[in-house]
Amino acid sequence: MTYTAIGVLAVLIVVFFDLFAVKTRMVTRPIFWLSYGIMVFFQLITNGLFTGTQIVKYDGSAIIGGSSPADTAPTFLGDGRIFYAPVEDLLFGFSLILLSLSLWVFWGRRGVDRTPTSGPPVWRR
Numbered sequence: 001m002t003y004t005a006i007g008v009l010a011v012l013i014v015v016f017f018d019l020f021a022v023k024t025r026m027v028t029r030p031i032f033w034l035s036y037g038i039m040v041f042f043q044l045i046t047n048g049l050f051t052g053t054q055i056v057k058y059d060g061s062a063i064i065g066g067s068s069p070a071d072t073a074p075t076f077l078g079d080g081r082i083f084y085a086p087v088e089d090l091l092f093g094f095s096l097i098l099l100s101l102s103l104w105v106f107w108g109r110r111g112v113d114r115t116p117t118s119g120p121p122v123w124r125r
Contacts, residue, residue, distance in 0.1 A: 003062040007091030014095045014102075022106040026098060036097060043093045047085035052076070063088055 001009075018026050026032045050056040051074055064080030064087050074084050082090065 007088040010095040018102045024105040048083035052084035
């Protein structure tokens with residue numbers, strides 16, 4: 001499987017999970033999309049830094065586009081990239097964010113961790 005196919009599959013699985021398994025329906029809420037827009041902005045910055053400076057490199061045969069020579073920096077925009085990062089990274093980022101928020105709401109509805117247990121240590125004598 002290519003990085004592209006895995007990314008698309010991840011999005012489909014997590015959207016199905018959100019809509020039908022946990023029924024949080026995050027993708028139907030405008031506030032989710034506003035929040036996602038904020039998160040994707042910072043994802044593009046950090047992803048662009050890692051891929052633009054070639055700290056992280058991708059095999060051109062596994063991503064959309066991928067026609068940039070391996071020994072040069074990737075294109076800023078185009079050739080399957082947005083701010084140097086492959087489009088597939090946005091697919092995985094979307095999946096991770098949606099899964100995290102869906103689980104957060106799902107477990108919150110069930111009263112998990114309503115009483116925080118953090119704080120300073122309690123010393124018993």
